[in-house]
Amino acid sequence: MRPGGDARGGLRSLARALVGHRLGVSGLIVVAGVTLIAVFAPLLAPYDPYKQSLYRVLQPPSAAHWLGTDNVGRDLLSRVIYGARVSLLVGFTATLVSAVAGVLIGLVAGYLGGAVDNLVMRITDAFMCFPYLVFVLALAAALGPGLTNIIIAFCVLGWTGFARLVRAQVLLVRELPYVEAARAAGLSDLRVMFRHVLPNTLAPVIVAASITFGLAILTESGTAFLGLGVEPPTASWGKELRVGYTYLERVPLFSLAPGVMITLTVLAFNFVGDGLRDALDPRLRGDRLR
């Protein structure tokens, strides 16, 4: 059997276990829905999200504008629909880069051990003393405005969690007889690491990735709310909220609607993560929440 086959089978049974998890499944459905909204935003949005009109500023919901309009007369529903793009883009990119970097670093640190491992762990310990929002805010301010810098700032901190997770897994897997056999057969360290150790460390990474996805969306919207992030005309849920907050008494939906979307999306990713974790936990297997 090919060594990678095991892990794929593991991931498949993970997917099967998740299907039996009520919250996990509802999370998956919402994630799929938000993804569809983001992809088909131009088809779904009733108006151009950038078209301003001074004749219809801050309107309450109506048949023409289901959620009303914002302070420069743009259709709120269209803005909220387009906002899904920013959130998912940030969530996806930040999670992917953090995960790949963290997995590689954790793999090397755990496999090599010794001084390298020690150094990496001390650095992650220091990084982990910073809450995401505070760190991303400070670093993104240093790097300059724009979404890319928010993502970079997130990844500078984001890899640490993945690295620790994978490193802990590697320490366990490294001692298993099949790894010893692979090494005894004369395979190079790189080959043992990537073909034999790595595949068996990935299941918890999937759980962490879905949680990180939600965390990245929360962090982006938080920094956007405080005034960093996407450049103005782009629609982002956090930015909408920031502006809408000042009109809370006149048009509550201006800030409430984007907030509902952020909460729903993050909640969905956390539900999926929770479902995956339950599916992975051998102690809970067999009597998961159904």
Add this chain to the structure above:
Amino acid sequence: MAAYVARRFAYALLILAVITVLVFVVVRLIPGDPIRAAMQQNVDLSDRRIIEETRARFGLDQPIPAQFAIWLRDVVAGDWGRSLQTGEPVREMFHRRLPVTLELFVGATVWAWAIGIPLGVLGALRRNSALDVSLTAVAIGGVSIPAFWEGIVLIYLLAVVTQVLPPSGFVPFTEDPWLNFKSILMPTFVIGTHSAGFLARYVRSSLLEVFGEDYVRTARAKGLGEPVVVSKHAARPAVIPVVTVIGLAWGQFMAGSFIVEYVFALPGLGRMGVDAIFAKDFPVIQVTLMATAVNVLLANLVVDVAYGLLDPRVRVR
């Protein structure tokens, strides 16, 4: 035990050293000329002499490693620099704002306990019931909801629609305890609910784990009632992971206070940090970042020590 505490303490100091370098590097990445930015309003910028003099006064004409050495020496000596915006000593700003943030942290802890523990216990007792699933959903909801939005919704419901609480602002406890209590009720709730979600999840799973232990089965088998089993036999070991969560939560409170102090216009460290970041006031940013990290570090240290006290097995590790 003393050796264990000493070891944890030494380790925290090591991490503190790494953090110090990290903070310094991040802050020095901030582009632009802070001196020019700060002096824009009140000085004729065409006079280079004034600019260079000011630069030298703040030590900003030195190479970066030298600036680090100067900064470290000053911080240790108790001189945390002056705000580039106001010229006020950062240490004084810090001490003036610390009580507001600490009050938030304490209040948030109370909310987290009051909400998180009952939810977790209830979920564990009614395991896998519809109630358990809904409680899990609520707990994850507490973790997922963005603090700024939760704050806005609360302001809308309790200050705009019903007007039972002030929408924002802060009244010091020494001035009017009742108004102080009212002014921190919503902000502490927002920070607290986030941790309550984590806490509920942990209490539930650690109780479930303990319920599976032999001595709990024995207690049930000898005919003890369920309340006694839960409170006497299961509760104590289940407390250990709860300590961890409280510690971790306390560390994360600073992120909450960044948002909450902004939404509710509270004059604490979080607001100071946000303002400083946008003004590129880096002596203040440095102190805020250090305070944030040291807060986490201290929380972790306390958790480690508490762990050692509660669970003797940990000490020998």
